[in-house]
Amino acid sequence: MTDYENELLADFGSDGESDVDVEGIEDKNLEVEDENGYVPGGPREKSSESSETGGGASLDPGAYLRHLISNSSITSLQKSLETFDISKIYDITKDSKVLPIIGYLRDKISSYQDDMRTDYEELMSTLTFGTSSNSEVSEHSSSEISQYQFILMVNEISSIINNEVSFIHAFNTLHYKVVFRELETIVSNPVDYARIMLLIEQDLSSINKYQEDLKSIVSNEKVLVITMSAIQQVQNSSDFKLSEPDFNTLRKSSSLVLELNELLQDLSVFISNKLFRFAPNINAIVGPITTSQLLTASGSLKQLSITPSCNLPSLGVKDLSSQTSGSTSRRIRQTGYLYHNELVNQLPEEIQKPVLRILSGKITLAARVDLSKNATDGSLGSKYRLDIENKIEKLLAPPENRGDKALPIPMDPKSKKRGGRRFRKARERLQMSDLRKAQNKMAFGQQEDSIMDSFGEEIGLGMSRGVSTAGGSSSLNIKVNNRVGGKVSKAMEARLKNEEANVNLDNFLQNTNKEERTERNATNDATRRINDERSESKWFSGMKRKRDTND
Amino acid sequence: MGSVFLPHLHTGWHVDQAILSEDERLVIVRFGRVYERECMIMDEFLFGIAEKIKNFATVYLCDIDEVPDFNSMYELYDPCTVMFFYRNKHMMCDFGTGNNNKLNFLVGDKQELIDIIETIYRGARKGKGLVISPIDYSAKH
Numbered sequence: 001m002t003d004y005e006n007e008l009l010a011d012f013g014s015d016g017e018s019d020v021d022v023e024g025i026e027d028k029n030l031e032v033e034d035e036n037g038y039v040p041g042g043p044r045e046k047s048s049e050s051s052e053t054g055g056g057a058s059l060d061p062g063a064y065l066r067h068l069i070s071n072s073s074i075t076s077l078q079k080s081l082e083t084f085d086i087s088k089i090y091d092i093t094k095d096s097k098v099l100p101i102i103g104y105l106r107d108k109i110s111s112y113q114d115d116m117r118t119d120y121e122e123l124m125s126t127l128t129f130g131t132s133s134n135s136e137v138s139e140h141s142s143s144e145i146s147q148y149q150f151i152l153m154v155n156e157i158s159s160i161i162n163n164e165v166s167f168i169h170a171f172n173t174l175h176y177k178v179v180f181r182e183l184e185t186i187v188s189n190p191v192d193y194a195r196i197m198l199l200i201e202q203d204l205s206s207i208n209k210y211q212e213d214l215k216s217i218v219s220n221e222k223v224l225v226i227t228m229s230a231i232q233q234v235q236n237s238s239d240f241k242l243s244e245p246d247f248n249t250l251r252k253s254s255s256l257v258l259e260l261n262e263l264l265q266d267l268s269v270f271i272s273n274k275l276f277r278f279a280p281n282i283n284a285i286v287g288p289i290t291t292s293q294l295l296t297a298s299g300s301l302k303q304l305s306i307t308p309s310c311n312l313p314s315l316g317v318k319d320l321s322s323q324t325s326g327s328t329s330r331r332i333r334q335t336g337y338l339y340h341n342e343l344v345n346q347l348p349e350e351i352q353k354p355v356l357r358i359l360s361g362k363i364t365l366a367a368r369v370d371l372s373k374n375a376t377d378g379s380l381g382s383k384y385r386l387d388i389e390n391k392i393e394k395l396l397a398p399p400e401n402r403g404d405k406a407l408p409i410p411m412d413p414k415s416k417k418r419g420g421r422r423f424r425k426a427r428e429r430l431q432m433s434d435l436r437k438a439q440n441k442m443a444f445g446q447q448e449d450s451i452m453d454s455f456g457e458e459i460g461l462g463m464s465r466g467v468s469t470a471g472g473s474s475s476l477n478i479k480v481n482n483r484v485g486g487k488v489s490k491a492m493e494a495r496l497k498n499e500e501a502n503v504n505l506d507n508f509l510q511n512t513n514k515e516e517r518t519e520r521n522a523t524n525d526a527t528r529r530i531n532d533e534r535s536e537s538k539w540f541s542g543m544k545r546k547r548d549t550n551d
Numbered sequence: 552m553g554s555v556f557l558p559h560l561h562t563g564w565h566v567d568q569a570i571l572s573e574d575e576r577l578v579i580v581r582f583g584r585v586y587e588r589e590c591m592i593m594d595e596f597l598f599g600i601a602e603k604i605k606n607f608a609t610v611y612l613c614d615i616d617e618v619p620d621f622n623s624m625y626e627l628y629d630p631c632t633v634m635f636f637y638r639n640k641h642m643m644c645d646f647g648t649g650n651n652n653k654l655n656f657l658v659g660d661k662q663e664l665i666d667i668i669e670t671i672y673r674g675a676r677k678g679k680g681l682v683i684s685p686i687d688y689s690a691k692h
Contacts, residue, residue: 404602410669411676 102263109270112147151274151292154267165190165260168253172197175250178240180204182229191261192217194254196226202241204230276378281366284381285388286341293337294363305367312360313338332356343388351395358391439464553598554585560613563620569611570636577608577672578636582615587630589657599661607672629655637675644671644682647689651681656688
């Protein structure tokens with residue numbers, strides 16, 4: 001048991017793995033055996049051999065696959081670059097995590113592809129004879145479930161394979177650099193790089209004879225650039241060559257890249273075939289990759305169909321909390337699977353959001369159609385796809401150029417004021433009084449009277465006092481506007497009266513208090529004095545005091 | 552450039568017809584020489600606003616060398632003179648410059664020109680022969 005655990009640890013190259021995890025794997029391992037009934041080799045029987053082969057091939061591939069998926073962090077490129085020092089690795093194929101299970105995956109694919117045919121035959125037979133036993137049906141569905149799970153798993157493993165390819169690519173470039181420095185910058189695709197490396201090996205000086213073969217790998221322009229830089233390399237630097245065993249490891253690793261790439265292609269073909277059966281309409285809209293991603297993220301087709309469409313763009317978002325930093329896009333927070341789909345990804349940023357909305361709406365509809373097993377040929381999905389493309393085209397169209405809009409005719413609108421008795425009265429109440437008008441006028445050549453207001457401002461009285469003639473008395477007879485002034489409502493009148501009574505009562509009480517203190521003066525007198533105090537302003541307090549002393 | 556797109560009046564008769572034929576709209580006639588700087592700028596302004604004011608005004612251009620008929624009557628000796636007519640009546644506008652008969656200076660921008668035209672149109676609709684410009688140009692010109 002411990003032996004087995006140690007092996008696992010060694011395989012995964014991560015020292016941080018706890019024992020609990022490993023036991024978890026073992027549990028999964030057992031489950032897989034039960035589910036699939038596929039046991040290529042018992043782990044415990046083969047454990048003795050594994051030390052010799054040095055690979056994970058000895059383990060149950062299904063369990064191994066699950067482990068890889070559940071610990072996808074350890075397979076990420078960055079992690080592997082951190083944990084492994086590429087320059088010190090001699091044979092990278094030994095560290096490959098996917099290599100041991102290639103065979104298993106191939107087996108699975110072929111078996112399920114055969115399944116499709118047999119399923120179909122079975123279905124036909126049950127239809128024709130009309131006698132399908134329950135056990136047969138359940139068997140059928142269980143195989144379907146496991147197949148479905150395998151599809152979901154394949155989706156995960158493809159990203160792992162991609163990571164591994166870039167890891168090996170890093171290894172290749174590091175070692176091949178000494179032979180052909182510029183190839184890395186010219187050919188960025190790992191697969192093409194590996195192919196070219198296998199083709200020309202270390203024979204840079206006679207690169208011209210490979211030209212035809214190179215043309216089958218990369219474009220003509222690239223071939224030219226590669227040839228030129230290879231000749232340059234030969235001329236400039238001393239013709240450095242790797243030793244044969246060194247280059248052998250490079251050969252091995254690049255053929256591994258090719259193999260992995262082939263596996264990836266097989267997987268994608270398999271998945272698109274299979275998805276066409278499970279979810280033909282979604283597949284028709286967004287293609288097999290996004291479909292499988294969405295199915296994985298939501299769990300099942302049923303789950304996907306009951307997910308509200310507004311939630312679909314959020315599926316596959318790496319970290320919702322770190323969206324504020326906005327490294328990728330400021331407009332779109334939900335950079336999930338749909339965002340990375342080629343239908344959305346290449347669009348300009350400003351219309352990505354509406355397109356995401358349209359797309360997710362259609363996907364939800366298509367998921368429901370798929371769930372109900374209608375339109376199994378994906379016709380509805382392709383119709384939706386056309387709709388979406390039309391809508392995108394409309395969104396992409398530039399806005400119509402309308403030119404300048406003519407200004408409206410500058411006509412003054414008719415006054416909305418009403419006429420009539422009531423309106424006239426209201427206006428009279430608020431209009432300036434004749435007295436005020438007279439105040440604003442000044443007699444010519446005469447000094448006007450003025451008063452000081454409470455703020456110390458001088459206010460001219462104009463002709464309101466009447467122009468003082470030689471006699472000194474007013475000669476103007478100014479009409480007083482009786483209609484000016486606010487009206488007091490009955491309620492207000494009652495309130496005022498009430499208030500007055502209260503004030504009187506207060507005064508009375510205060511007076512009695514004062515009387516007690518001073519012990520003199522009649523109540524009437526005191527009332528009058530307090531009233532004075534209230535009504536008169538502070539400037540007259542001196543007078544009052546004087547009167548008090550007089551008293 | 553704007554002068555190319557606006558209608559030109561090539562004879563005195565055309566000028567008369569242009570002023571006479573318009574019943575509801577203000578007729579704006581620019582008298583001047585296309586090659587003068589001031590005239591070019593004014594043409595550019597007029598072309599820029601012609602589409603906007605088309606509901607209440609129409610713009611014509613007239614070369615004072617090609618059509619000298621009005622030069623003495625309207626005292627057209629500036630490089631660029633803009634005159635306003637409404638129902639065959641010459642509209643005057645008090646710009647504060649002393650000459651109420653015509654706009655013979657450059658206004659600041661298109662919007663100022665639109666404001667002036669709108670004000671003249673309002674006055675014209677009310678039957679006034681002289682309106683006061685919304686902007687006073689006494690200090691500027």
